Amino acid sequence: MAEHYDVVIVGAGPAGLAATEAALANGARVACLDAHANLGGQVWRKDSAHGWPRRARRIINTLLAHPAMTWLPQTQVIAADAGELLLQDEKHALHISHNALIIATGARELLLPFPGWTLPGVTGAAGLQALSKQGWPLTGRRVAIAGSGPLLLAAAVTARRHGARVLGIYEQASEAAVRDFARTLWRWPGKAWQAAMLRSQLADIPYRCGSVVTRAKGDGALQSIDIDGPHGTQRLECDQLAVGYGLVPNVELAQMLGCALRQEGAHPCVNVDALQRTDKSGVYAAGEACGIGGRECAWFEGRIAGLAATGASVGATLLKQQQHARAFAATLHQHFKLDPYVHNLAMPDTLICRCEDVPLRALDGYDDARSAKLATRCGMGACQGRICGTALAELGRFARSGQRPPLFPARLSTLGEISSLSDTEGFVS
Amino acid sequence: MSALSLRIQIDGETISVPAGISVAAAIARLPRAFRRSVSGQARAPFCGMGICFECRVRIDGVAQQRACMVPVRDGMQVATDG
Ligand code: FES
Numbered sequence: 111m112a113e114h115y116d117v118v119i120v121g122a123g124p125a126g127l128a129a130t131e132a133a134l135a136n137g138a139r140v141a142c143l144d145a146h147a148n149l150g151g152q153v154w155r156k157d158s159a160h161g162w163p164r165r166a167r168r169i170i171n172t173l174l175a176h177p178a179m180t181w182l183p184q185t186q187v188i189a190a191d192a193g194e195l196l197l198q199d200e201k202h203a204l205h206i207s208h209n210a211l212i213i214a215t216g217a218r219e220l221l222l223p224f225p226g227w228t229l230p231g232v233t234g235a236a237g238l239q240a241l242s243k244q245g246w247p248l249t250g251r252r253v254a255i256a257g258s259g260p261l262l263l264a265a266a267v268t269a270r271r272h273g274a275r276v277l278g279i280y281e282q283a284s285e286a287a288v289r290d291f292a293r294t295l296w297r298w299p300g301k302a303w304q305a306a307m308l309r310s311q312l313a314d315i316p317y318r319c320g321s322v323v324t325r326a327k328g329d330g331a332l333q334s335i336d337i338d339g340p341h342g343t344q345r346l347e348c349d350q351l352a353v354g355y356g357l358v359p360n361v362e363l364a365q366m367l368g369c370a371l372r373q374e375g376a377h378p379c380v381n382v383d384a385l386q387r388t389d390k391s392g393v394y395a396a397g398e399a400c401g402i403g404g405r406e407c408a409w410f411e412g413r414i415a416g417l418a419a420t421g422a423s424v425g426a427t428l429l430k431q432q433q434h435a436r437a438f439a440a441t442l443h444q445h446f447k448l449d450p451y452v453h454n455l456a457m458p459d460t461l462i463c464r465c466e467d468v469p470l471r472a473l474d475g476y477d478d479a480r481s482a483k484l485a486t487r488c489g490m491g492a493c494q495g496r497i498c499g500t501a502l503a504e505l506g507r508f509a510r511s512g513q514r515p516p517l518f519p520a521r522l523s524t525l526g527e528i529s530s531l532s533d534t535e536g537f538v539s
Numbered sequence: 540m541s542a543l544s545l546r547i548q549i550d551g552e553t554i555s556v557p558a559g560i561s562v563a564a565a566i567a568r569l570p571r572a573f574r575r576s577v578s579g580q581a582r583a584p585f586c587g588m589g590i591c592f593e594c595r596v597r598i599d600g601v602a603q604q605r606a607c608m609v610p611v612r613d614g615m616q617v618a619t620d621g
Contacts (some may be wrong), residue, residue: 145589147610152588158559185610200609218590230572230583238586244607245560246567330572330581354607379599464585464593492592492603497585519592 112194112205115180117419120187120363123151123212125397127169129212132416134176141206142173143182143197149173151216152236153405156304157243159272183504189515189528190367193392196527203524210392210419213364213380214412217357217398222501223462224455225325225468227353231332235265235354242272249273254335254346255278256323257354257527260448263308265352266315277348279312280321282355283446288319291445298438300406305426313441322452323353355448357402358500362397362517364388374401374501375443378510384417385424394419404442407435453505463498465491473502479511492519547615556611561589563594563606566619573606574620596620 119126127149130142142149148156154166156297162170165351173179182199189196195206219234226232233241235257241250253274255266258281266276281288295302321339334347361371369388370379379394379402382388389397396415397408410432417424456462458471466487468516476482479489479499488502489495489511499510515528540545543558556565566573572581573594584594584607594606597618602605606617 145608146606156559158557158561158564218588219586221586221591228576228580228582228585230581233584234586237587241561241563241567241584241607244587245557246566246584246587247564331583464576464582464591467576467580469547491589492595496590 112206112207112382113141115139116208116209117141117212117416118143118195118206118208119212119214119416120144121151121216121397121399122146122149122181123214123216123397124154124410125216125357125399125408125415126151126212126214127154127173128167128409128412129214129396129416129419130173130179130412131169131185131419132413132422133212134173134178134416135422136368136422137178139180140176141208143185143187143218145186145373147183149181149183151310152240155243155342156238158245186518187363188517188520188524190363191516192390192534196524198518198520198524203437203521203527205527208392211367212386212412212415212419213367213369213388213393213395213399214397214408214415215360215363215399216408217359217402218496218500220355220358220500220504221353221497222355222455222504223450223460223478225457225460226332226335228461228464229326229328230330231328231349232326232351233351234531235262236357237354238350238352239265239268242268242274246272248350248466251350252277252348253350253352254278254337254348255352256282256321256335256337257352257356258282258448259356260305260308260444261311261354261356263305265354267311269352272352274338276312276314276315277346280323280339281317281319282322282452283319284450285319287445287447291441292442294445298434301438310313322449322455323351324455326351355452355504356446357398359399359401361399362496363391364399365512366515366517367393369393369395376506376509377500384429386411387418387420401436401439402443403436403439407432407439410435413419448504456505462501463488463491463495465493465498468498469484473507476508483510483511485521494519545611545613545615545619547611547613549617558611560568560611561607562596562598562604562609562611562615562617565611566596566606566617571619
């Protein structure tokens with residue numbers, strides 16, 4: 111029998127935690143689930159050596175102690191239907207039902223193909239941050255950090271805290287763009303302070319603008335990278351390259367539920383109104399899933415969603431805070447806009463689909479994801495096109511195809527449960 | 540650093556690791572690839588957050604587990620196909 115909750119929240123990052131806190135405060139019975147073992151999401155990921163950031167720890171401990179809160183770790187949504195979810199944890203499949211569902215699935219990193227990007231030793235920038243916090247051995251390792259956005263600074267701080275020798279940070283945006291961005295920061299005092307803190311911790315590390323990693327080389331593992339910058343090409347020997355070009359909303363759950371999406375650049379995000387309502391009754395979305403807005407924005411939106419989902423009124427101040435935070439994200443996008451140059455790094459023989467080893471060359475002549483997939487297996491592997499499909503959309507080749515269950519590769523025993531959801535319509539085709 | 544230390548087996552080799560780290564971080568302590576791609580290339584964790592599936596290994600007999608998503612447990616048996 112499906113366990114029933116007033117509110118189910120998918121994702122335990124800032125948006126999910128804020129939603130949980132608000133819903134609990136209104137007397138709701140809440141289940142919060144996340145694919146990870148700990149609450150916190152990506153920005154508040156628990157560090158195996160240093161624990162959670164202070165603010166996150168306080169929030170998380172309070173929520174976990176609340177009697178009306180059920181925390182479902184290492185749990186993923188496999189299939190969904192109106193009012194009901196099929197979940198899978200480490201061992202079991204389980205059904206839960208709800209009055210309101212809040213999608214707080216966050217974002218993943220935008221990872222773009224270039225020659226050598228499949229070599230062991232190459233990771234995302236947020237990826238290396240996540241791995242460091244998991245206890246990835248970095249002591250004495252030579253690390254280069256590249257891509258775009260303020261996240262590169264945070265990745266450098268984390269890597270260094272874990273003993274890495276950070277050789278340099280290579281930002282694709284021009285120096286003028288980064289300087290302009292810094293000048294707008296006075297409107298967000300908290301952000302300005304954060305940026306200054308990060309920079310001061312990294313004062314001795316080269317920060318090079320207008321610089322792009324064009325190639326990674328190594329025999330079985332990374333040994334060196336080529337960096338194209340304003341003064342020509344440079345070769346740098348390193349053990350680890352962390353390269354990420356920003357973030358992309360995780361919309362797969364919303365998409366499977368049939369929620370309306372909208373495009374933000376090349377990538378879809380969930381369309382919501384001022385109260386974080388999607389166009390599906392009882393389904394809310396908050397935070398990065400609704401467009402990349404950053405941690406503060408995610409927190410405000412989670413809070414709005416948690417209040418709205420439990421029928422509480424949402425104050426004007428909170429709505430204003432949310433809008434101000436969204437405006438910051440817009441400034442960020444504008445200044446760290448990707449140079450078209452980074453869209454053209456892959457060579458004809460560069461693998462685009464890392465699951466099925468499909469090179470770029472094989473995709474020539476296809477203009478939609480579905481036919482490319484049928485002909486080349488591109489996007490057919492375990493990641494279900496999350497990496498290659500997102501990259502191809504960013505490169506302007508074609509949009510990612512829609513999401514059908516299972517949302518993640520599921521165990522056979524779990525798949526058997528799909529038909530027992532009350533209404534399977536929409537799952538078959 | 541976490542003082543608590545666990546013992547796990549990776550491809551038959553027993554190692555001691557701190558509690559709280561991921562299986563991916565444990566495997567990275569040994570010089571080995573996580574898996575071979577369909578065309579035989581060595582691969583290792585890429586996204587670090589459960590998206591790319593490059594880190595998949597067998598854990599306690601269950602195949603296709605993402606090593607970056609699973610914390611180590613005492614006595615765990617991990618098999619890579621690298
Ligand atoms: S490293 Fe990408 S799923 Fe584990």
